[in-house]
Structure formats: C-alpha cells, structure tokens
Amino acid sequence: MAGNGSRVTKRSLNACTRCRRQKIKCSGTQPCDGCNKRKLTCIFDDRDQKILVTRGYIDELHQKIASLQQTGERIDPVPLSPDYAEDRSPDLKDDSPQASRSSHHDPEGSQIHQELEDPASVLTNPLSTGPPAFMSADNGRTFYLGTSSSWSFTRRVLSLTHEHIYQEALPTGALIFDGATYDLGWDGLRKSHSSESPAVPTYDHAMYLINVVKFRCGQLYHLFDENEFMTNLHEFYSEPKPHTTTGLWYVHFLLILAFGKGFVKHKVQGNRPPGADYFVKALEMLPSVIVLHEEPIESTEVLCCVALYLQALDCRSSAHNYIGQAMRMAMAEGMHTQMPIEYLGENMVQRCRKIWWTVYILDREMTSLMGLPQTLNDEQINTLLPEFPDSIQRTSAIGMHIRLSRIIAEINGSVYAIDGRINRNFLLRTKSALATIASLADELRRAFPLHMERDISGVSRISAYLHLLYHQCIVLATRPLLFCFLKIRFESPENCVEVLNTSRTVRNLIQMSMDSSQQIICILHSLQTEGLLESFLSFDLESIFVSTVVLLIGPAIDMRWSYPIWLEKAYAIFEEIIESGNLIAKFRRSELHLLDELLSCFPQEHPRCLSTPVSFPNNVLTSQVPLTNSFPPSSQAGQALDHDILSDPGVGVMDGDCSFTNRLTAAQIMAVADSIESIDTEWMSNAMIEHSIW
Incomplete structure (x- = not known):
C-alpha cells in the first residue's frame, strides 16, 4: 500500500487466535499487543x-x-x-x-472463539458505541449526547481535549444547554382565554409580517395554506375592532406573527426572543390533542409552526417532540399515502402533500440534530410531490430537499449505527453514503446553480440552502474519522501524521470534510454579502457551527490542514448573526473559542495565530480557482490508491477564494468513495487497536 510515510510492517507469521479470526496484524508476542491492550486472554x-x-x-x-x-x-x-x-x-x-x-473439533477452542466474538470486543465507531454519553448542566439536568448530533460532537471533542490537557472533566458552567438561551417568560401552564393578549398589529403591518414569513420560509416549508389563511385574515380585520377569538386559526395567526417578528426584529430585550408574546399566547390557547384531531389538516400546520419556532430558540428536545406529534397526526390522516383526488378533491390532496413533505423534512433534520434514530421507514411512504403550476422549480426544490433529508437519515442509520464497526463496516458504510451523495452532485449543480457573477444574478436563497445541506451530509459522513485521529493525536502526537499518511484513503476522506467545510463558509459568506444570511431560524447557524468545528480540529491532527483565513471568515459570519440579535450564536461562538484555545494549548509544530474577525472585499467570491489541482479528472475515478485523489492538504481547495463553477462533481466524489476497499480494513483495525479507539 503506497503512502506518504513509512509502510505498515508485515503481519507476523505467528498470529494469535483472535488476530487470526479478525484478520488483523498480530505482534507475535505472548501476549500480543492487541490482546494486551484489550486485557483479553491471548492464545496461540x-x-x-x-x-x-x-x-x-x-x-x-x-x-x-x-x-x-x-x-x-x-x-x-x-x-x-x-x-x-x-x-x-x-x-x-x-x-x-x-x-x-x-x-478436529475443539470444544475449548470454540468457546474461546465465541468469547473473542463478543460484540463488546469488536472495534466500533467511537461516536455511536459503548456506554451512551451524557453530560450534566449546572442545574443538575442531564442531557443525552446523541450519536450524529453536531452539538453532541462538539461537546465530546471539548471533553476529550480538556481531559487530555488538564486531566479532569470539562466544567459545564460556561456551556449552554438545550432551551437555556432564551426566556419566554412563561411557566408553561395554560391560562384562561380571558388573560391579556398581545396587541394585534394593523392590517398593513400584519400583511408585511406574513409576506416576510412567506419569503423566508415559503420555499422551504409549508406553514399555512394561503387561500384559507388569507380568507380568515380578511374576515378577522373586517371587524371594526379586531379582537381575540377562540378558533384554531387565531392560534395559527399568532404563530405566523411570532415568526414575522423573529425575522424583522434584530434587537432583543434581555434574553426574551422576538415574537415571544405572540408565541406564548398561541401555546396558551393551543387546544389539547383530542381537540386538534377534530381539525387535523390545520392542526398539523400549527404543530409544524410550533416545532420550527422552538428549534429557532434552541429548544431542540421540545421541537423534536412537536414535530413528532405532527408526523403522527399526518399519518393518521393518511397524508403519507396516495390520497384519492376523486374522493378528497384536488385542493385538499395538494395541501396534504405540502404538509406531509414539510413534516417529513423537519422530522428527518430535527432527529439528526438530536442524534436520535429515525422512526419512519421510507418504504411506508408512497405519496407524490405537490404540484406548483406557476413554479416548476419549486417542485424540484422540494424533491431535492427530500432526497438530501433521506441521505441524512441513511448516514444516521449506517455510519452512526449502534456498535457499527469502525474498520471494514464503518468504511464501507461511509463509502455507500458518499456514493449516494455523489449521485446528487451534478444534478444539484445543474438544477440549482449558485451564480457568483454579480452582473448576472444574485444568490438564490433556496439554492444556497440545498448546497449547504449537501455539504453538511459530506461532513456528517466523514466526521467520525476526525474524532478518531484527534484521539490518536493526543495519545501518540509524534506518530499521528505518520499513521495518517499510511492510508491515503482515510486522509482523502478527512480532506473532503475540510473542503466541504470551506464550501459551507463560502456559501454563507455569499449570503451575507447579499443580505440573505438567516439570523432567526437555526439552519445557517448550524451550518457555520458544523464547518468551524471541523476546521478547528483539522490542524490539531495535521498542521497542513490549517486554514486560518477560513476561520476568520467563519467568525465574521458569527458576528453578523450575533449582531442581528441571535443569542444562541453568541454561545456557540464562545464554545468554539474555548475549543480553539484548548487545541492551541496542545504542542504544535507551528502554533496557530488568529487575529480578530475581519471584513472581506466584495469581490472575494468572484475569483475562479479551479479544483483541478485538488482532484483528478473524472477519467481517473477508477484509480484507487496509486495516487492522491486529493491534493496535499497544505493546499486548500480554494485557498481563501470561493469557486462554484468547479465544485465537487459526482465523478470526483466517487473517486474518493471507490478508493475505500478491503485493503484499508487491516490498516484501520491496526490504527484503532494501537491507539485504543473503541
């Protein structure tokens, strides 16, 4: 196996039973190194x-x-x-x-083999195996660290780094936990409807807020049926003096107003979120589930609104529960099936399709953000996509959004499977996930281009969102390798790079994670320039958080993965979101600064020095730097380990400039995926055993 460093030594001719069974290198000593580290009986x-x-x-x-x-x-x-x-x-x-x-049959030997095959002794993904991980807040509440959650991943990295440097557990006093950022000023109890209600805006102001919600959310999610909602709105304002009603529509109306305030109000008072008055009143008036089932169509839309608003407040657990209620209510109405148009009518069927796919997408993404298993099998869904006669592009966008959400679910169920092997199975699952991702690369670029030429058109918000989600899929699939090699770096700092260089495949996978993180920052910077950066909903914040963590870990593993200019851009985006009134971004940035400081404490060949966040020229995205220096032509996709599929990590994909005309193609991603073969099995097993990555 070719590599940049020294070659892996040949397997000993005299191997113990366990190493022979698992087909991994054995030191040949009695006991061998692998069994000694696992404290297992070593038998020759x-x-x-x-x-x-x-x-x-x-x-x-x-x-x-x-x-x-x-x-x-x-x-x-x-x-x-x-x-x-x-x-x-x-x-x-x-x-x-x-x-x-x-x-000859040997009962004692069979017993030994059975013991060696105990699942507890099998090499596993450290993010999804062993005892479940928990972390306690200062108030005593304990939180489960989900396997695929970006929030959990950062906490694990912080804990690992802090424990290595200070030999003690990470203090949690300075960390923020689920639902602790904002204060709704509500005890959670439902009061009588006669309690004071927030002032309803004028008709013109209400129309403005509703249109803002349509622009910010309408292309991604279906939150209300425009025809029915606007009919009720006109009727509501036709009264000489609009007043509080007890109907479900009024609850829906308050939720939309809460979103509108969140999108337009950038200054917050204390830690009370914008639109909180409307949101709290809506929850106080929200009927019980028994009553909601009497109006299941609009009730499902209302539950989606509640879940999305709570997600924006970093109340991830509550949001996940509400979207789960919406999912079950939608399924009870048969929205996941091919509802008969001749029986239910065209308008109702189209509305139910919009509702269903919104619930589906939010459920997939929120479940992933929680790091929990998906609960619905795609084989049980056979409903069609909704139709938009005036916008074919919108139907295509929903279809692409659904496919990306399914990839997220596939990665969660395979790469992060409980007790999934970190050697052959893990790499092959990663290969399968990358192959699925690659199948969308060219179609995404063709159907939803990111035009960077300012004299042609601006950046499309929906195209940007889909590309962000796409690159997050790549990071999600390759991120466990970062955690593995960070542990190797801590345990054997002098050998980490040498070990990494023995497998170009694994190095290429980590390089892909780095490159996608840079692309995420580049897309967000373009949105920032156009004034389209989303500061209320959490999805842009999640994207910048995911990418920055990766770029902080990279140089701790290998200094050639140091991209300070991209970190500068990332922190500039954080500043923009913070200045827009998002308190969650402030806490996320503080966690990243803590991680940066901890990793900087670890001995580096060239210590990283970050200056204060800077602004960048408006034409930073127009420079076209092709990716041919980093990736081979598509004709070389079949070649596996006889060359570097990715360039030397010291040369970034774009080295500070953004290029969208030459992004990763399907052939280029498949070139990396196809390089994952059985030849890497023994290498990965050896690396995990030698550095106790279980």
Whole structure:
C-alpha cells in the first residue's frame, strides 16, 4: 500500500487466535499487543499455523492414503473448519495431514472463539458505541449526547481535549444547554382565554409580517395554506375592532406573527426572543390533542409552526417532540399515502402533500440534530410531490430537499449505527453514503446553480440552502474519522501524521470534510454579502457551527490542514448573526473559542495565530480557482490508491477564494468513495487497536 510515510510492517507469521479470526496484524508476542491492550486472554494455536511443504511430500501422502484404502482400512473424512479453510496456505490441499490435524473439533477452542466474538470486543465507531454519553448542566439536568448530533460532537471533542490537557472533566458552567438561551417568560401552564393578549398589529403591518414569513420560509416549508389563511385574515380585520377569538386559526395567526417578528426584529430585550408574546399566547390557547384531531389538516400546520419556532430558540428536545406529534397526526390522516383526488378533491390532496413533505423534512433534520434514530421507514411512504403550476422549480426544490433529508437519515442509520464497526463496516458504510451523495452532485449543480457573477444574478436563497445541506451530509459522513485521529493525536502526537499518511484513503476522506467545510463558509459568506444570511431560524447557524468545528480540529491532527483565513471568515459570519440579535450564536461562538484555545494549548509544530474577525472585499467570491489541482479528472475515478485523489492538504481547495463553477462533481466524489476497499480494513483495525479507539 503506497503512502506518504513509512509502510505498515508485515503481519507476523505467528498470529494469535483472535488476530487470526479478525484478520488483523498480530505482534507475535505472548501476549500480543492487541490482546494486551484489550486485557483479553491471548492464545496461540499451533494447529492453525501455516506451513509450507513440497509437492513430492503431498504426492507421497496421496499414495499412502490410496494404499490404506486398498487394504480396506477406513479413513473418516473430517471437514475443514471455516477458519482454516479461509486462512490455509494455497500450497496445501484439503486432504493434507495439516488440514486433517487442524480440523478436529475443539470444544475449548470454540468457546474461546465465541468469547473473542463478543460484540463488546469488536472495534466500533467511537461516536455511536459503548456506554451512551451524557453530560450534566449546572442545574443538575442531564442531557443525552446523541450519536450524529453536531452539538453532541462538539461537546465530546471539548471533553476529550480538556481531559487530555488538564486531566479532569470539562466544567459545564460556561456551556449552554438545550432551551437555556432564551426566556419566554412563561411557566408553561395554560391560562384562561380571558388573560391579556398581545396587541394585534394593523392590517398593513400584519400583511408585511406574513409576506416576510412567506419569503423566508415559503420555499422551504409549508406553514399555512394561503387561500384559507388569507380568507380568515380578511374576515378577522373586517371587524371594526379586531379582537381575540377562540378558533384554531387565531392560534395559527399568532404563530405566523411570532415568526414575522423573529425575522424583522434584530434587537432583543434581555434574553426574551422576538415574537415571544405572540408565541406564548398561541401555546396558551393551543387546544389539547383530542381537540386538534377534530381539525387535523390545520392542526398539523400549527404543530409544524410550533416545532420550527422552538428549534429557532434552541429548544431542540421540545421541537423534536412537536414535530413528532405532527408526523403522527399526518399519518393518521393518511397524508403519507396516495390520497384519492376523486374522493378528497384536488385542493385538499395538494395541501396534504405540502404538509406531509414539510413534516417529513423537519422530522428527518430535527432527529439528526438530536442524534436520535429515525422512526419512519421510507418504504411506508408512497405519496407524490405537490404540484406548483406557476413554479416548476419549486417542485424540484422540494424533491431535492427530500432526497438530501433521506441521505441524512441513511448516514444516521449506517455510519452512526449502534456498535457499527469502525474498520471494514464503518468504511464501507461511509463509502455507500458518499456514493449516494455523489449521485446528487451534478444534478444539484445543474438544477440549482449558485451564480457568483454579480452582473448576472444574485444568490438564490433556496439554492444556497440545498448546497449547504449537501455539504453538511459530506461532513456528517466523514466526521467520525476526525474524532478518531484527534484521539490518536493526543495519545501518540509524534506518530499521528505518520499513521495518517499510511492510508491515503482515510486522509482523502478527512480532506473532503475540510473542503466541504470551506464550501459551507463560502456559501454563507455569499449570503451575507447579499443580505440573505438567516439570523432567526437555526439552519445557517448550524451550518457555520458544523464547518468551524471541523476546521478547528483539522490542524490539531495535521498542521497542513490549517486554514486560518477560513476561520476568520467563519467568525465574521458569527458576528453578523450575533449582531442581528441571535443569542444562541453568541454561545456557540464562545464554545468554539474555548475549543480553539484548548487545541492551541496542545504542542504544535507551528502554533496557530488568529487575529480578530475581519471584513472581506466584495469581490472575494468572484475569483475562479479551479479544483483541478485538488482532484483528478473524472477519467481517473477508477484509480484507487496509486495516487492522491486529493491534493496535499497544505493546499486548500480554494485557498481563501470561493469557486462554484468547479465544485465537487459526482465523478470526483466517487473517486474518493471507490478508493475505500478491503485493503484499508487491516490498516484501520491496526490504527484503532494501537491507539485504543473503541
């Protein structure tokens, strides 16, 4: 296996039973290094030792067997054991003495093999195996750290780094936890409807807020049916003096106003979120589930609004619960099926399709952000996409959004599967996930281009969002490798780069994570320039948080993965979101600064120095730097490990400039995915064993 560093030593000819069974390198010592680290009994079975004999010796044995058979002496054939049949030398035949001797049944040996195959001793993804991870806040509440959650990933990295440097657990006093950023000023109890209600805006102001919500959310999510909602709105304002009503529409109306305030109000008073008065009143008036089922269509829309608003406030658990209620209510109405138009009518069926796919997308994404298993099987869904006669592009956008959400679910269920192997299975699952991602690359670029030429058109918000989600899928699929090698860096700082250089495949996978993180920052910077950066909903904040964590960990593993200019851009985006009144961004940035400081404490060959956030020229995105220096032509996609699929990590994909005309193509991503073959199995196993990554 070619590499930039020293080659992995050959496997010992004398291997213990466990190493032979798992087909990993054995030191040959008694006990071997792998068993010693795992504190397992190390057994060497001489019967499984491979030997080399001459062809003449085998011919003589055949003659003796034939002679014995002629004399009538019975010879019982003994079947080969599966282990020996798999490991035997090709120079030995099945009827050789060595084969017969190694095939006798050994009850004690079988018990040993069964013990060695205990799932607890199998190499696993450190983010999704072993005892579940928890972290307690200062108030005593304990939070589960989900496997695929970006929030949980950062906490794990912070804990690992702090414990390595200070030899003690990470203090949680300075960290923010679920639902602790904002204060709604509400005890959660439902009061009588006669309690004071917030002042309703004028008709013109209400129309302005509703149109803002349509612009910010309308292309991504269906939150209300415009025809029915606006009819009720006109009726509401037709009264001489609009007043509080008890209907479900009024609750819906208050939620939309809460979103509108969140989008337009950038200054907050204390830690009370914008639109809180409307939101709290809506929850106080929200009927019980029993009553909601009497109006299931609008009730599902209302539950989606509640979930999305809570997600914006970093109340991830509550948001996940509300979207779960919406999912079950939608399924109870059969929205996941091909609802008959001739029976229900065109308008209702189209509305239900819009509702269903909004619920589906939010459920997939919120479940991933929580790091929890997906609960709905896609095979149970057969409804069609909604139709937008005046906008075919919108139908395509929903379809692409659904496909990306499914990729997220696939990654969560495979790469982050409980007790998923970190060696062969983990890499092959990563390969499968990347292949699925690659299948969308060219279509996404063609159907939803990101035009950077300012004299042609501005940046499309929906295109930007889909590309952000796409690159987050790549980061999500490759991020466990960052955690693994950060542990290796802490345990063997002098050998980390050498170990990493022995597998170009793994290095290329981490490089992909770095490149996608840079692309995320580049897209967000373009939105920032156009004034389209989203500061209330959490999805842009999640994107910048995910990418910055990756770029902070990279140089801790290998200094050639140091991209200070991209970190500068990331922090500038954080500043923009913070100045727009988002308190969550302030806490997220403080966590990143803490991680940056902790990683900087670890000895580096060239310490990183970050200056204060800076502004960048408006034409920073117009420079076209092709990716050909980093990726081979598509004709080389079939080549695996005989060359570097990605460039030297010291040369960034764009080195500070953004280029969208030459992004990762399907062939380029598949080139990396196809390089994941069985040749990497032993390397990954050795690296994980030698550095106790379980």
